[in-house]
Amino acid sequence: MTEAKTAVLYGFHAVGTRLKIAPKTVQVLLYDASRRDARMKTLLERAKEAGARVAETEPLQLDRLARSDRHQGVVARVEPLKPQHSLDDLLDEVAARGEAPLLLLLDGVTDPHNLGACLRVADGAGAHAVIAPRDHAVGLSATVAKVASGAAESVPYLMVTNLARTLGELKERDILCVGTSDQAEQSIYQTPLVGNHAGLAWVLGAEGKGLRQLSAKTCDRLVSIPMRGAVESLNVSVAAGICLYESLRQRG
Structure with a gap:
């Protein structure tokens, strides 16, 4: 398998999720031989049951492969998953x-840690997909997968050519498109998110910059998240959690 066809995952959650959903794509699982705790033992047993090749290595080698020292002693070389659905x-x-x-x-979210956290929140809330524009977003990477704690494997991440056009297509399907803005007159808690619409799409911008003007104009409505303290905005993953779980609350 050539290097171009090999990706790297690291950390227990990311590697464990790949073993669960696509074990045949795991080429080799490398682990720190000095770790002999129950968590490592469980992961290695799962890998062997899945038929994945397992090999011991040194921590410095794991650092080099993961390009990080936050791998928890586990790194896997994997085949990239097939592209997600359209x-x-x-x-x-x-x-x-x-x-x-x-x-x-996500409109303009370029930090891999933020994307990973958003995927984790989306998985927890049962969102069907996370969507971002190709020109104003970060792609999936080992860092994203580590922060996502397995959600990068379970939640479709779709990159589209034009976010405003995609919003228009969602509206044609009668999916309500709601953006967040600190300038919005109504708060999220004053806004009905369920009703006659076929579904719901949240549109969030990057921390600080917020939504781009065209994205905001294309949304059906804008809502604010109440801020009672001194800071003016929330991290995008925190905002995503508030929005998605308010959707679940209103859906009952």
Whole structure:
């Protein structure tokens, strides 16, 4: 397998999730032989049951492979997963299951730690996909996968050519598109998020900059998250958690 066809995952959550959902893509699992705790033992047993090749190595080698010292003693060389569905295919599948789509769109989020945290929140809230524009976003990487704690493997991350156009397509499917803005007149808690619409898409901008003007104009409505203290904004992953879980609360 050539290097171009090999990716690296590190950390217990990211590697463990890949072993669970696509074990045949794990080429080799490398681990720190000095770790003999129960967590490591469980992971190695899972890897052997999945038929993955397992090998001991030194911590410095793991540092080099992961390009980080936060690998927890576990690094895996894996084949990249096949590209996710198109957005249309995904929405058709969600509709066929009789579910109301719940989506998270990120406008200008370029920090891999923020993307990883957003994927983790999206997984926890049961969102069907995280969507971002190709030109104003970060792609999936080992850092994203580590922060996402397995959610980068379980939540579709779709990159689209034009976010405003994608919002228009979602609205054609009767999916309510709600953006966050500190200038919005209504707060998230004053805004009905359920009703006659087929689904819901949250649109969040990068911390500090917020939504781009065109993205904000294309949303059906804008809401604010109440800020009672001295800081003016929240980290985008925290805001995503508030928005997605308020959706779940209103859906009952």
